[in-house]
Amino acid sequence: MKKMLLTVAGLIIALAVACSGGATSEPTGGATVTPTATTVSPTETFTPRPVREWRLDEVSVDGSTVTVWLFFHSTASVGVTLDGKEPTRRDNNIPVLAYIFEGVPAGEHDIEIKDVMGNIETTSVIVAAPQPTEDQLPEWLAKWVADLDAREVEFAPQSITRYESEGETVYYVVHRCCDQFSDLLDADGKLIGHPDGGITGRGDGVTKFSPSELEGEEVWASR
CATH class of the missing domain: 2.60.40.2450 (Beta-1,3-xylanase, CBM31 domain)
Known part of the structure; x- marks a missing residue:
């Protein structure tokens, strides 16, 4: 009789434990509880810039x-x-x-x-581009003057004078004979024309230049 009572008591305790476990695992209404996942943001790291030495x-x-x-x-x-x-x-x-x-x-x-x-x-x-000094001659003119000084020019002019005319540098070359045209050269030594001289004394009649109203700088003169 006592063994039967102990057996029945054990079954009652087992049923109580089973009911207790079911109540905690399943909420009322049969809904399943799902745990909420938490996202952890990664820690941002900064690489220091190399020190400039x-x-x-x-x-x-x-x-x-x-x-x-x-x-x-x-x-x-x-x-x-x-x-x-x-x-x-x-x-x-x-x-x-x-x-x-x-x-x-x-x-x-x-x-x-x-x-x-x-x-x-x-x-x-x-x-900046190099600027020639006032006393410095262009290369072509410096060579010509050197040849004139060395008496290596067969038909040397009487004089070479530098002028500023209409904002441009020009060189006025007068020859020894009055019946020869004078030459007007640009800053690079290229012939512009003949402003005077010749048989009529009026040059080529086209080139307009008069040294009489300008202040020039003598570059070379026959001695």
Whole structure:
């Protein structure tokens, strides 16, 4: 009898446990509870930019020579180009290095400075066209004058005078004989015409030029 009662009591306890487990796993109405997923945003990381160990100090122009001056904080490896070309030479006077470009033509040119860490700086420079001084003669005229001084010209003129006429430089050449045309040349030595001289003394009758109203500079005269 006692064994039967113990068996019945065990069944009652088992049923109670089973009912208790069902109540916690299944809510009222038979709906299934699904856990909500939580998305965690990844942490954003920043890569620090490499430290630049130099700075552009100055860009200087002397005639056709361009010099890029860099100040160095340490011994960083840096390359400097002008229009993509390497410098002619470099002066290693630490802490300021000079990258020298020689024979640079007139005009504007791009400069790029770049180190091995990827730091880049760009700039530009303008090289002015050379301006002749007042005492400097054009090449063609300097050679002619040299030949005249050396008495290597067979029919030497009487004089060569430079004038500014209507905003242009011209050269008035008077020959020894009065019945010869005078010559008026442009700045490149090309013949413009004959303003006077000849048999009539009026030149070719086309070229309009009168030195009498202008202040000229004598370039060469027969001695």
